Amino acid sequence: MDVRSERAAPGSRVLLRATKYDGTAHWIQPFRVVADDGNLLVTSYRARTPIYTSRGEFRSPYDSVVYFWRDRWYNVFRLSRPGCPTALWYCNVTTPPTFDGCQIGYVDLDLDVKVYPTGCIELLDEDEFEAHREKYGYPDDLVARARAAAEEVAQLARERRFPFSCGPEPMRNRSSHRTL
Incomplete structure (x- = not known):
């Protein structure tokens, strides 16, 4: 089965099962499907639902x-x-997701990008990324893809492109943390 061709029906429930690079469970979260065009799967989650x-x-x-x-x-x-x-x-750097009709799956690659409507863009968990790079033996191409993904999502935010298209102030880098 080609999991990339599976589409989720709007209103249906799906389960996210994220793992670390070695296959250990990392995150399980239920979602409701909003839309799925075959490439972009949009889901929603209500506050206070257990993760x-x-x-x-x-x-x-x-x-x-x-x-x-x-x-x-x-x-x-x-x-x-x-x-x-x-x-x-909150943007998670991951492998591209798979979807089998019921579950979304991906490998969490540790790096995260946090974007505020005020324009602050922060790169998070670089230390975790480096530790897991060594522990799990991330291949060089995976490291390059992860770093490129963090930069790509930050660039979308800087340009206020989808899905970073709302907020009270113009987007600009303002932060005392590591920014992209």
Whole structure:
């Protein structure tokens, strides 16, 4: 079965099963499908619904709309408080996702990009990426793809391109943290 050709029906429920590079479970989260055009799978998640992580159960205070492109090395969570506008975008650098009709799967590659509507863009977890690069033996091409994905998603945010197209102020890099 070619999992890239499977499409999810709007309104259906799907389960995300993310792993680390060695195959260990990292993140399990339920979503409701908003749309699926065969490449971009858009899902949603309600605040306070349990998420199961390698560190235990977590309940996000945010409602989320999540964008999974089947041909990109990242996904984007648009987070908002219930009844409020976008609080931030959280972008996970991952392998391109698979979808089998019921489950979304990908390998989490540690790097994350956080984008605020004010324009602050932060690269997160570089230390974890470097530690896992050594521990799991990330191949050079995977390292290059992960770094390129972090830069690509940051560039989309800087240019206010989809899905970073809302916010109260012009996007600009403003941060005391490592920015892209």
